[in-house]
Amino acid sequence: MQRGIFITLEGGEGGGKSTQAKLLSEVLTTRGHQVMLTREPGGSPGAEAIRALLVQGDTSRWEGLTEALLHTAARHDHLTKAIQPALARGMVVICDRFADSTMAYQGYGLGVDRAKLTSLYRMIAGNFQPDVTLILDLPVDVGLARANARKTNVAESRYENMAQMFHQRLREGFRTIAAAEPGRCRLIDATRPIEAIHADIAAAVLPICENKVRRARS
Ligand code: TMP
Numbered sequence: 001m002q003r004g005i006f007i008t009l010e011g012g013e014g015g016g017k018s019t020q021a022k023l024l025s026e027v028l029t030t031r032g033h034q035v036m037l038t039r040e041p042g043g044s045p046g047a048e049a050i051r052a053l054l055v056q057g058d059t060s061r062w063e064g065l066t067e068a069l070l071h072t073a074a075r076h077d078h079l080t081k082a083i084q085p086a087l088a089r090g091m092v093v094i095c096d097r098f099a100d101s102t103m104a105y106q107g108y109g110l111g112v113d114r115a116k117l118t119s120l121y122r123m124i125a126g127n128f129q130p131d132v133t134l135i136l137d138l139p140v141d142v143g144l145a146r147a148n149a150r151k152t153n154v155a156e157s158r159y160e161n162m163a164q165m166f167h168q169r170l171r172e173g174f175r176t177i178a179a180a181e182p183g184r185c186r187l188i189d190a191t192r193p194i195e196a197i198h199a200d201i202a203a204a205v206l207p208i209c210e211n212k213v214r215r216a217r218s
Contacts, residue, residue, distance in 0.1 A: 003087060003088060003089075003090045004086060004087035004088070004089065004090045004091045004092055004093060004212075005087075005092045005093070005131050005132075005208060005209055005212055006083065006087060006093050006095070006129075006130045006131050007024070007092065007093065007094045007095070007130060007131060007132050007133075007134070007205055008094075008095045008097070008098040008100065008130040008132075008133045008134070009021050009094070009095070009096050009097065009133075009134050009136065010097060010098070010100045010101060010104070010133055010134070010135045010136070010174060011135050011136035011137060011138075011143075011174060011190065012104075012137075012138070012140065012143050012167055012170055012171050012174065013143045013144055013146075013147040013159065013160050013167065014138070014142065014143030014144060014145070014146035014147035014148075015136035015137070015138050015143055015190040016136060016146075016190055016194065016197065017096050017097070017136055018039075018096055019194060020134070020136065020194075020197060020198060020201055021037055021039075021094050021096045022037065023194070023198045023201075024094055024198070024201055024202065024205060025037045025094055027198075027202055027206075028092055028094075028205075028209060031206075031209070033091075033092045033209055034089070034090065034091045034092065035091065035092045035093075035094060036082070036086045036091050036092070036093045036094070037094050037096075038078070038082060038083070038093065038094070038095050038096070039095065039096035039097060040071075040074065040075060040078060040095060040096070040097040040098055040101065041054050041055070041070075041071055041074040041075075041097075042074070042078070043078040043082050043083070043095070044077050044078045044081040044082045045081075046074070046077040046081070047074035047075070047077045047078040047081075050070055050073060050074040050077070051074060053070060054067065054070055054071065054074075054158070055156040055157075055158050055159065056155050056156060056158055057158055058158070059158060059161050059162050061158070064106055064110035064111060064112040065106075065112050065113075065116070067106055067110065067112075068102055068106040068107075068112050068116075068117055068120065069120070071101075071102050071106065072102070072120045072121070072123075072124060075098070075099065075102075075124060075125075076124040079124065079125060079128075083095065090216075092209060095130075098130060098133075099121050099125070100133060100135070100174065100177050100185075102117055102120075102121070103117055103118075103173065103177060104170040104173035104174045104177065105159065105170050105173075107173060108169050108170050108172060108173025108174075108176070109162070109166045109167075109169050109170035109173065110166070129184060130184060131184075131208055132184060132185075132186070132204060132205060132208055133181075133184050133185045133186070134185075134186050134188055134201050134204060134205075135174050135175075135177070135178045135185055135186065135187050135188060136188050136190035136197070137171070137174065137175065137178075137187050137188060137189060137190055138189070138190040138191045139171075139191070140164060140167040140168050140171055141164075142191060143167070143190075144160065144164075144167060147160050148160070174187075175187065186200070186204045188200050188201065
């Protein structure tokens with residue numbers, strides 16, 4: 001049974017998700033929350049091993065559905081070994097990418113049937129959903145230029161190397177997801193300075209966390 005809070009950060013390349021995840025983790029820790037910061041693909045030893053298959057190598061390495069299955073296998077390992085145990089202990093889990101990335105990248109980007117992706121997700125997670133999802137949105141050319149400028153691991157550029165049109169489709173995908181699920185998702189303008197983005201994210205997340213503390217005390 002879930003007792004903690006599950007927060008996901010999503011968006012295309014170069015939106016600053018990892019920086020924002022760290023800043024959010026710091027502010028929540030300062031306020032006394034037990035925080036687990038994690039990422040996908042990855043976040044558990046098994047999922048990190050699968051990550052290498054996905055982020056390295058030639059852009060055409062996998063057929064789209066195969067790729068979605070690998071992301072789903074990694075997610076199942078991550079969910080069962082890391083995310084769900086942490087939530088059961090009452091922790092706040094901040095995850096840098098989650099299932100919306102599969103829908104955007106493999107669904108909208110690569111054209112894998114989106115109903116199949118929904119079925120795959122339900123198979124491993126049932127009705128489980130993030131409490132809140134922050135979608136960092138910015139124009140594709142700006143995001144790719146930023147991602148290239150601060151590239152720390154050239155071997156992990158498989159998705160960045162995909163065509164501009166692929167990135168455009170997945171940006172539209174994320175925007176469609178945000179519009180379809182306004183209760184869970186917040187679309188955040190990621191062209192602004194880091195502090196302004198962080199302020200928006202904190203404003204979306206802190207009330208949810210404070211509510212949880214209040215409920216636990218009453
Ligand atoms: P990262 O660059 O945010 O660490 O993520 C690695 C890449 O994996 C990123 O380019 C997006 C991609 N990805 C998918 O294509 N589908 C997924 O389900 C996830 C979680 C990530």
